[in-house]
Amino acid sequence: MSSYQLRRRAWAAALIVAFFLMWEVLCLSLNISDLIVPRPSQVFTVMVQRMPVLWPHILQTLWTTMIGFGLGVIVGVVIGVLIGTSRIAYDTAYPLLIGFSSIPKVAVVPIFVLWFGAGPVPAILTALAMCFFPIVVNIATGLASTEPELEDVLKSLGASKLDVLVNVGLPRTAPFFFASLKIAATFAFVGTVLAETVASNKGIGNVMMSASSNFDVPLVFAGLFILAFLGVALYVLFSLIEQRFVGWANRRSDAAA
Amino acid sequence: MDATPRHQFDAVKLWEASVSFGPPGRAVPALQETSLSIKQGEFLALVGPSGCGKSTILRLAAGLLEPTTGDVLVGGREVKAKALRLGMAFQNPTLLPWLTIEKNVMLPLRIVRPFRHDFRRKKRGEYRDRVHAMLDDVGLSKFANHYPWQLSGGMLQRANLCRALIHEPQLLLLDEPFGALDQFTREELWNAMQTLWMKRKPTVILVTHDLKEAGFLATRICVMSARPGRIIDNSPVDFARPRTIAMTFEPDFVALNQALREKIIAARSQTAEHAA
Numbered sequence: 001m002s003s004y005q006l007r008r009r010a011w012a013a014a015l016i017v018a019f020f021l022m023w024e025v026l027c028l029s030l031n032i033s034d035l036i037v038p039r040p041s042q043v044f045t046v047m048v049q050r051m052p053v054l055w056p057h058i059l060q061t062l063w064t065t066m067i068g069f070g071l072g073v074i075v076g077v078v079i080g081v082l083i084g085t086s087r088i089a090y091d092t093a094y095p096l097l098i099g100f101s102s103i104p105k106v107a108v109v110p111i112f113v114l115w116f117g118a119g120p121v122p123a124i125l126t127a128l129a130m131c132f133f134p135i136v137v138n139i140a141t142g143l144a145s146t147e148p149e150l151e152d153v154l155k156s157l158g159a160s161k162l163d164v165l166v167n168v169g170l171p172r173t174a175p176f177f178f179a180s181l182k183i184a185a186t187f188a189f190v191g192t193v194l195a196e197t198v199a200s201n202k203g204i205g206n207v208m209m210s211a212s213s214n215f216d217v218p219l220v221f222a223g224l225f226i227l228a229f230l231g232v233a234l235y236v237l238f239s240l241i242e243q244r245f246v247g248w249a250n251r252r253s254d255a256a257a
Numbered sequence: 258m259d260a261t262p263r264h265q266f267d268a269v270k271l272w273e274a275s276v277s278f279g280p281p282g283r284a285v286p287a288l289q290e291t292s293l294s295i296k297q298g299e300f301l302a303l304v305g306p307s308g309c310g311k312s313t314i315l316r317l318a319a320g321l322l323e324p325t326t327g328d329v330l331v332g333g334r335e336v337k338a339k340a341l342r343l344g345m346a347f348q349n350p351t352l353l354p355w356l357t358i359e360k361n362v363m364l365p366l367r368i369v370r371p372f373r374h375d376f377r378r379k380k381r382g383e384y385r386d387r388v389h390a391m392l393d394d395v396g397l398s399k400f401a402n403h404y405p406w407q408l409s410g411g412m413l414q415r416a417n418l419c420r421a422l423i424h425e426p427q428l429l430l431l432d433e434p435f436g437a438l439d440q441f442t443r444e445e446l447w448n449a450m451q452t453l454w455m456k457r458k459p460t461v462i463l464v465t466h467d468l469k470e471a472g473f474l475a476t477r478i479c480v481m482s483a484r485p486g487r488i489i490d491n492s493p494v495d496f497a498r499p500r501t502i503a504m505t506f507e508p509d510f511v512a513l514n515q516a517l518r519e520k521i522i523a524a525r526s527q528t529a530e531h532a533a
Contacts, residue, residue, distance in 0.1 A: 156345040
């Protein structure tokens, strides 16, 4: 790692620490009640103290999100490839997809609950519904914008359509795909928590709902912190995978093979 | 397949092939009723003013384009049958940016029959050695594990030629592959190309703007008219092989060059009259 990168990371860490320090100092100096905005130190204390109780909820949110996200990736890739490789599919299916993605997902959760009852299924489905669209758009764009010259290279070798897709289309689309994964992962969390808040008896969303009705504001904030942390963790995970697989798209000197 | 004696097929045969682009009614003709036969083992150079449909002929032979009217046969059969193993090098290097040079050059072995059948088994052994030997020939062995963006234009073009040749094509289609190179690299690659052609005798169609290049490499030169292209002249080139760069300064060679030049200039001025 270069000293430049090291310095950049140090600054990022410093910014986070400074943010929490400011928050703490502002709360203390303005004497804000912890019923309105608890101090970060309070939130962290609550988080650690209640961890045995919180842990099953964290796991619940995590696995429902991951399943929803996984299904979203599959659905997104399949639809994206279909739309990206076929001009007709692109023109006919896009309006429907955009219409679907424009529906606020809060409005869909009650329908899922009506169909499947309160529990993990609506959470999974909401996560899926939230996260597949960016994947579709990115894959379709990546495939549709593949340089015809690159495809010609394969076609002149007598490659089948599948060969072209596997050897040119998909690798060419990979940077778009990974960019969309990072967005989709955070969207999936939003979806899960949304469903959990509306109708569930488990999960971080549910914890935050019941905590806020008990005026246990530090616990509500603890839930928020946990969600933020999970989101960042997933983002980092996908960034690492991205660097591993599509390093060629980042032509920085330190990315050289 | 059967016991009857095989016919002597032309490697590539165009029969009154026309190509036009765009919707019917407003179609723009690119190639006009062109007939052309290229024998097995011939090295044909196509020259002519820019935009005259030279590349269109290559794309027809490669099966990247279908004639609007007329027929195109490769190896005596329709293009789709892929009767001849095909290698193609474009004007732009078109290397895949996510693959190293080695893997780029290896690409045809992964795609083309019969090599793809053995690819999984041989990619680390025999095929890799073959790629390295080829890269060595063009002075790129040190760059096998580099990515295309780390190489200069001339190096990319050499890798591009390696990719077109690695699967020992029977028909080689070259679309100005030496165009963007400096004089000396170009002459070096002409020599390499000549050696290779003399060794394996593939059928070659070379599209070029460079008359010296055409005279140096080709066994026959076709001059095309301005758009929509037709073949207006067909001259064999009989200089002894191996030809040398020094030979390109001899009177016979210069005379050929000059004759071709005049034909192309005449073809160009026709367009000017059309336009006027």
